[in-house]
Amino acid sequence: MIFSHIPVLQVIVPLVAAPLCVIFPFRKFCWTVALAATLTSLWIALTLLITVYAHGPITYELGGWAAPWGIGYRIDILSAYMTVLVSLISSVILVFSPRSIGAEISNARAHLFYTLYLLNLTGLLGIAVTGDAFNLFVFLEISSLSSYALIAMGQDRRALTAAFQYLIMGTIGATFYIIAVGLMYAMTGTLNIADLAQRLPEVMETRTILVALAFLIVGIGLKIALFPFHGWLPNAYTYAPSVVSAFLAATATKVAVYILLRILFSVFGPDAVAAMPIAQPLMILALFAMTIGSAVAIFQDDAKRLLAYSSIAQIGYIILGISFLSVTGLTGGILHLFNHALMKSALFLSLGAVFYRIGSVQISDMAGLGRRMPWTMAAFVVGGMSLVGTPLTVGFISKWYLIRAALESGWWPIAVLVLASSLLAMIYIWRVVEIAYFRGHPEAGADIKEAPLSMLVPIWFLTGANIYFGINTGDTITAARAAATMLLGGPQ
Amino acid sequence: MEFWTEIGLPAFALPGLLNYWVAIILMMIGFYTVMAHENLIKKVIGLNIFQAAVFVLYISMAKVDGGTAPILGDDIEVYSNPLPHVLILTAIVVGIATTALGLALIVRIRDAYGTIEEEEIRAAEQEAGT
Amino acid sequence: MNSHSVVRVVTKLLMPFIFIYALYVQFHGDFGPGGGFQAGVIFASGFVLYTLVFGLENARRVAPAWLTRTALGLGVLIFAGTGIASMIYGGLYLDYSALAHDPHHGQHLGILIVELGVGITVAAAMISLFLVFAGQDKDD
Numbered sequence: 085m086i087f088s089h090i091p092v093l094q095v096i097v098p099l100v101a102a103p104l105c106v107i108f109p110f111r112k113f114c115w116t117v118a119l120a121a122t123l124t125s126l127w128i129a130l131t132l133l134i135t136v137y138a139h140g141p142i143t144y145e146l147g148g149w150a151a152p153w154g155i156g157y158r159i160d161i162l163s164a165y166m167t168v169l170v171s172l173i174s175s176v177i178l179v180f181s182p183r184s185i186g187a188e189i190s191n192a193r194a195h196l197f198y199t200l201y202l203l204n205l206t207g208l209l210g211i212a213v214t215g216d217a218f219n220l221f222v223f224l225e226i227s228s229l230s231s232y233a234l235i236a237m238g239q240d241r242r243a244l245t246a247a248f249q250y251l252i253m254g255t256i257g258a259t260f261y262i263i264a265v266g267l268m269y270a271m272t273g274t275l276n277i278a279d280l281a282q283r284l285p286e287v288m289e290t291r292t293i294l295v296a297l298a299f300l301i302v303g304i305g306l307k308i309a310l311f312p313f314h315g316w317l318p319n320a321y322t323y324a325p326s327v328v329s330a331f332l333a334a335t336a337t338k339v340a341v342y343i344l345l346r347i348l349f350s351v352f353g354p355d356a357v358a359a360m361p362i363a364q365p366l367m368i369l370a371l372f373a374m375t376i377g378s379a380v381a382i383f384q385d386d387a388k389r390l391l392a393y394s395s396i397a398q399i400g401y402i403i404l405g406i407s408f409l410s411v412t413g414l415t416g417g418i419l420h421l422f423n424h425a426l427m428k429s430a431l432f433l434s435l436g437a438v439f440y441r442i443g444s445v446q447i448s449d450m451a452g453l454g455r456r457m458p459w460t461m462a463a464f465v466v467g468g469m470s471l472v473g474t475p476l477t478v479g480f481i482s483k484w485y486l487i488r489a490a491l492e493s494g495w496w497p498i499a500v501l502v503l504a505s506s507l508l509a510m511i512y513i514w515r516v517v518e519i520a521y522f523r524g525h526p527e528a529g530a531d532i533k534e535a536p537l538s539m540l541v542p543i544w545f546l547t548g549a550n551i552y553f554g555i556n557t558g559d560t561i562t563a564a565r566a567a568a569t570m571l572l573g574g575p576q
Numbered sequence: 577m578e579f580w581t582e583i584g585l586p587a588f589a590l591p592g593l594l595n596y597w598v599a600i601i602l603m604m605i606g607f608y609t610v611m612a613h614e615n616l617i618k619k620v621i622g623l624n625i626f627q628a629a630v631f632v633l634y635i636s637m638a639k640v641d642g643g644t645a646p647i648l649g650d651d652i653e654v655y656s657n658p659l660p661h662v663l664i665l666t667a668i669v670v671g672i673a674t675t676a677l678g679l680a681l682i683v684r685i686r687d688a689y690g691t692i693e694e695e696e697i698r699a700a701e702q703e704a705g706t
Numbered sequence: 707m708n709s710h711s712v713v714r715v716v717t718k719l720l721m722p723f724i725f726i727y728a729l730y731v732q733f734h735g736d737f738g739p740g741g742g743f744q745a746g747v748i749f750a751s752g753f754v755l756y757t758l759v760f761g762l763e764n765a766r767r768v769a770p771a772w773l774t775r776t777a778l779g780l781g782v783l784i785f786a787g788t789g790i791a792s793m794i795y796g797g798l799y800l801d802y803s804a805l806a807h808d809p810h811h812g813q814h815l816g817i818l819i820v821e822l823g824v825g826i827t828v829a830a831a832m833i834s835l836f837l838v839f840a841g842q843d844k845d846d
Contacts, residue, residue: 092789092799100786103779148801218663225670229677236681241688245697248681252610255623255674262667263630269660270637647739665743676835683839 087131091144091157094128094167095210095223097121102202109195115182118198122175125209129167136164137566143215152276158215162418162567166212166342169422173334173429174205180542181327184436188325189237197237201331204230208339217265217351218275220343221258224307227339228254231332235324246319253306253316260303267296268351280351288356300347301362307340310366310403311373314396321392326436329388333395334429338421341402345418348406349571358409367407371501373400378508382515387435387445390512391428394471397505398424401486404498408489414568415561416485422560423470423478426553430546431467434460437535437543447519454521456532459540461520463547468513470550473506477554481561595636602629614694616685620678627671634660634667717759724752732825736814742821746828753833762841774834781827788819 101121105114136142141160148154159167178201189197207227214220232254236247269275271292272283287293302313309317317337321329348357357363377397384390402424405417435445437460442449454461470477483502490498534540553560602625609622638660646658682692689697732745757765789800797804802816 089793089799092793096786096789096799100783100790103782103786106779107776107783109775145798146800148798148803218666222666222670225673229670229673232677232681236684241685242701244681244685244688248616248678248685251674251678251681252619252623256607256610256626259627259630263633266630266634266637266660275659669743679839 089144090128090131090135091142091159091213092146094125094132094213095206097124097128098202098206098209102199102206105195105199105202111191111194114195114198115178118202119175119178121202122171122178122205125171125205126168126175129164129171129209132159133161133164133168133563136161137563152274152279155219156215156276156278157213158278159213161563161570162342162345163212165418165422165563165567166339167209169338169425170205170208170212170335173425174201174331176542176545177327177331177334177429177433180330180433180436180539183536183538184327184440185325187440188239188327193237197234197325200230200234203227204234204331204336208335211339212342215277216275217268217277217280218262220346221262221265224258224261224343227336228258228307231328231336234328234332235320237328238323238325240323242319243323246316246323250316250320253313257303257306257313260299260306264296264299264303267292267299271296277346277350281353284352285356288352294360297352297360297362301344301366304340304344304347305369308337308344308399308403309340309396310399311369311376311396314373314377314399317396318389318392321395321432322386322389326388326432326439329392330429330432330436333391333432334425337395337399338425341399341406341417341421345406345571354409354572363407363409366403367498370400370402370404370407371498373397374404374505375501375508378505378512381512382508384512385447387438387447387450387516388432390447390516391431391435394509394512395424395428397509398428398471400505401482401502404502405482405486405489408493409572410489410492411565411568411572412485412492413489414571415565416482416489418564418567419485419560420482422564423482423550423553426478426546426549427467427470430463430543430550431471433539433543433546434464434467437539440539441532441535447516450516450520452520452524453532454517455524457534460535460543463540463543464520465513465517466547466550468509468517470554472509472513475554476551478550478560480554481557595632595639599629599633599636602626602632616682616692616694617679620675620682623678624671624675627667627674631664631667634664713759717755721752721756724755725749728752728829732821733818735821736817742824742826743828745821746825746830747832749825749829750832750836753829754836757836757840762837765837766841769833769837771834774830774837777826777830778834781823781825781830784823784826785820788816788823792816 098121101117104117108114132142136159141158143159144157146155146157150156185194185197204227207223207225207230210223211220211227214223232247232251235250236244238246265275268280268284271287271290272280274280274283284293306313321333324332348354348362374397377393377395377400381390381393381397384393398420402417402420405413405415405420408414408416438450438453438457439445441457442453466477470479473479473483483506487499487502490496490502535543606622606624606626606629610619610626611622613619613622638657640654640656643654643656644652646655646661685697686692689700691697691700728745728749731740731748732742735741735745753765753769756768788802788805792801792804793799795804800816800820802814802820803809803812805816806812
């Protein structure tokens with residue numbers, strides 16, 4: 085009986101856990117509840133993925149109202165893939181969190197952290213499972229509002245201005261999204277994604293729909309932090325608590341990319357997208373993001389800010405994959421969605437461990453850490469190699485697909501740009517590695533110890549996943565390819 | 577309504593697209609305020625006007641010619657579309673939450689910096705940096 | 707405001723009516739216009755009036771931080787709990803028809819409980835927002 089309800093339980097479990105943390109504000113209790121909720125979510129997500137893989141898409145009607153009138157949840161292979169990604173990363177980060185939170189967030193606010201974390205998770209999972217365009221907006225705002233508050237929990241006062249800036253940009257993005265949904269509703273009379281896909285072709289040529297599409301791309305672009313809209317991202321990631329940076333970098337922007345995929349391919353359909361001038365501008369922006377993001381990252385002194393700019397570049401790769409509009413390109417983009425989440429969470433968590441021990445993430449303060457914290461820094465190096473795209477790590481696989489897609493389409497300069505951007509990634513990762521390993525102050529930091537086991541295990545779990553999925557590539561590629569084929573197979 | 581006919585205008589003489597013009601004008605006012613003003617509270621106000629424009633847009637869409645408010649009654653045949661009203665109720669709640677969070681952040685920014693002018697915050701940050 | 711006896715007396719006179727009106731909007735919501743959102747805000751407005759006239763300290767004595775916090779969480783739990791209850795009774799999530807033997811009764815019962823949850827959360831959220839801004843407590 086429970087089994088038939090799993091689509092909605094995916095959202096309900098974290099939603100019920102969140103108020104529990106408000107009512108009983110005890111740190112340990114909240115952590116236990118949050119961990120139980122995320123692990124349950126992970127189990128549900130895996131069940132969903134297996135079910136969808138075997139039997140095709142699942143639908144669920146809330147309140148028993150049939151889909152075009154009520155809110156329907158619809159889970160296809162891409163949604164299931166996203167729920168697994170989000171709940172997996174959030175579980176691992178939660179295992180890591182207690183000590184890091186203890187050091188960075190005051191005791192009186194710890195329970196609020198877990199509440200907001202669970203609400204954020206609810207929003208992100210809801211976006212992935214919902215089949216209703218307006219319901220998606222509600223979940224988007226749940227996750228965004230909680231992430232603004234999470235960022236504002238950072239110790240530095242600049243966290244407040246960063247959160248405020250993100251609040252303004254994020255709200256404008258979300259409002260653009262509902263303007264577009266409103267225009268589409270005016271033309272079609274439906275909010276259900278599957279219904280929209282059926283009714284849109286008739287009115288596709290109207291100016292209203294074109295305007296809606298423009299609002300959608302810009303609105304979602306703000307949430308993704310695609311190149312000219314990325315202004316909020318570096319400060320937000322730099323000044324947020326370490327755990328929050330890891331969580332947002334690994335999940336929030338990825339789910340925004342999911343919304344873009346949903347709108348472009350499930351609502352408008354690949355044919356309409358190919359007919360309209362969308363792919364080329366996206367590709368140009370993606371190329372700018374890749375090169376400029378990587379280049380700016382080289383000149384950062386703060387390791388978290390460095391990773392933030394590298395995130396902008398990596399988002400460029402994902403969008404580049406999407407903009408090819410081919411199965412190979414889309415597979416590469418979706419693969420990179422998953423892979424980038426794995427590497428960025430590993431990297432941000434290892435910086436979290438560094439911050440826990442030395443109280444700073446300035447690159448200059450990390451001298452000699454290679455010897456003091458060998459395991460943490462080794463994880464950083466593996467994550468960095470993955471970012472560069474070294475063979476045997478996940479980064480290699482997705483870049484391989486992106487380059488193949490570029491060559492398939494006959495655009496070899498793009499393949500060259502991808503390689504060039506990887507070289508830039510090598511430079512900024514090397515800056516950290518050089519200082520951590522080759523510039524030691526043996527006497528100054530003699531009392532710095534390796535990070536505690538409760539931090540190392542999650543870090544190395546993610547680092548191990550980076551290597552495992554880089555060698556054993558079968559599962560992720562099959563899933564990503566299935567999702568890409570489904571998206572390009574037209575509206576369903 | 578008699579008033580309009582008395583002064584020589586037909587009933588409901590307002591142009592049919594007036595609501596949409598209002599929505600666009602509000603949207604631009606709000607957007608400009610968010611972008612151009614240095615004061616953080618004015619930015620939040622701009623954001624509110626911007627969102628109000630969207631509310632107007634949705635509610636205008638819901639109007640059915642000759643329809644009444646969507647409350648069940650005897651001998652009423654034509655109702656306006658209630659769905660956009662419900663959606664906007666949700667959007668208003670989201671807007672309130674955003675405003676509250678924005679103001680809460682501003683309160684804490686003022687505690688931390690002693691000002692809510694963007695320019696002065698930037699100056700304070702540069703001073704701290706050097 | 708302690709010296710303005712007219713204001714104090716009028717406030718005391720108005721408050722019960724505001725709360726009753728809130729409850730009317732709350733429970734009449736399934737027959738006419740109304741519901742949890744509006745009721746919650748009206749209820750909170752009564753409380754805001756009280757705070758304005760009688761001061762923050764008295765208000766915090768009536769609604770201490772733990773109370774508003776608990777109400778906030780409780781409302782969400784009531785809402786989500788109704789959905790889960792309808793799942794246990796064999797319906798889909800938030801399918802009120804499953805809550806009673808007669809689907810019609812079930813719908814009434816379901817919407818009433820869910821709106822109650824919404825009302826509690828909205829009232830608690832509004833009150834705590836107002837008190838936090840007015841007092842600028844550090845524990846927002």
